[in-house]
Amino acid sequence: MKNIDSRCPLPLRRIVDEYFAESRNKMLELGAFFDRLDRAGDAADPDEEFRVVALKRAAGVLLEPGPQRVKRMALLLSDPTEEPREYLDRKAAWGAYADTGEGI
Amino acid sequence: MDYIEPHAHMISRTTDDYQQMALTGCVALSEPAFWAGWDRQSADSFEDYFRQLTEFEPTRAAQFGIQHYTWLCLNPKEGENRDMARQVLARIPKFLQRPNVLGIGEIGLNRNTLREMETLRDHIALALEHGSMILIHTPHLEDKYKGTKLIIRTLQSFQNLDPRRVMIDHAEEHTIEMIRDNGFRCGLTLYPNTKVSLARAADIIEMHSAEGIYVNSACDWGFSVPVAIPQFILEMRRRKHSEATIRKVVYENPIAFFSQASNFYLSRACESVPGNVKELAYVD
Numbered sequence A: 001m002k003n004i005d006s007r008c009p010l011p012l013r014r015i016v017d018e019y020f021a022e023s024r025n026k027m028l029e030l031g032a033f034f035d036r037l038d039r040a041g042d043a044a045d046p047d048e049e050f051r052v053v054a055l056k057r058a059a060g061v062l063l064e065p066g067p068q069r070v071k072r073m074a075l076l077l078s079d080p081t082e083e084p085r086e087y088l089d090r091k092a093a094w095g096a097y098a099d100t101g102e103g104i
Numbered sequence B: 001m002d003y004i005e006p007h008a009h010m011i012s013r014t015t016d017d018y019q020q021m022a023l024t025g026c027v028a029l030s031e032p033a034f035w036a037g038w039d040r041q042s043a044d045s046f047e048d049y050f051r052q053l054t055e056f057e058p059t060r061a062a063q064f065g066i067q068h069y070t071w072l073c074l075n076p077k078e079g080e081n082r083d084m085a086r087q088v089l090a091r092i093p094k095f096l097q098r099p100n101v102l103g104i105g106e107i108g109l110n111r112n113t114l115r116e117m118e119t120l121r122d123h124i125a126l127a128l129e130h131g132s133m134i135l136i137h138t139p140h141l142e143d144k145y146k147g148t149k150l151i152i153r154t155l156q157s158f159q160n161l162d163p164r165r166v167m168i169d170h171a172e173e174h175t176i177e178m179i180r181d182n183g184f185r186c187g188l189t190l191y192p193n194t195k196v197s198l199a200r201a202a203d204i205i206e207m208h209s210a211e212g213i214y215v216n217s218a219c220d221w222g223f224s225v226p227v228a229i230p231q232f233i234l235e236m237r238r239r240k241h242s243e244a245t246i247r248k249v250v251y252e253n254p255i256a257f258f259s260q261a262s263n264f265y266l267s268r269a270c271e272s273v274p275g276n277v278k279e280l281a282y283v284d
């Protein structure tokens, strides 16, 4: 992982002033999303959903030391394979990689 | 601040959007050919679309003093249909000399399939045959990292391809290094929920420098913001970046890239931009 050390022009206190409220909100929204999954009407296990598993794994990176947390999170949410798909399975991406290649 | 919107699907936007863009400083834009949201049934549909991009849309933009440029192709979402791709590719050359056409785009991959890669190769070959520049779409979400790698590998398999004439768009934190390390130009797309936010775009520019990077709204028929670039300008000012740095990203870098096309000419620019002066609008 390249050491990216180029600075943001703002001093630390100012970065906190500017971005703390929106970051706090995003974190609480994520907590609410995980709680909502636990309350799903069919009482299904959220950890059976590959997208939720991938998101929880990526969330773990938040508390790891830097640099490049975003890159590491994005890689955890990416298809790690190298070869092209033989056939088109569907048009749209789902935001996380399913090991089965078929999705849910 | 004047700015250039390098990636906007204006056929999907209203006249009000053109007005907002003009009011916020947009002086020129480029519109890559893209997916209509459903698969077109015949190459004739594409021919009509190319006429819209080269005849009608420039006149809409001109009403607001915005210069309209475009890129032609069959979009990666339809790239799986090899038969259609061959038919559409055969119809592109007659449009390439139209005054607002910058090159072939946005081509690339969607789900990283073998057939999509063949269609990508055909488009690259067509661009090289006609000396055209290339605009690359990188795939969405989980497909982006692998797709960007496959696209770069495919581009590099063409020996006479100059990476400075290729813009690889929709880059994110995990793909930007491979794009720039291989000498390609790089686009960041400012989207509300996917691709990069205003703050992350500013982060990327701080970390990787403003060299060879531009930002765009990629506004289309989905969730997108046609005035994302002026919002990005505010984000950069919020962080105390110099006006010179901001101008480089939103104005000078797009000019430097587009100026490699001989027909690109910015009528309102103070700089002398090499190229031929041509009338843009086809008004009968």
Ligand SMILES: [Zn+2]
Binding pocket: B007, B009, B032, B034, B106, B137, B218
């Ligand atoms: Zn696009």
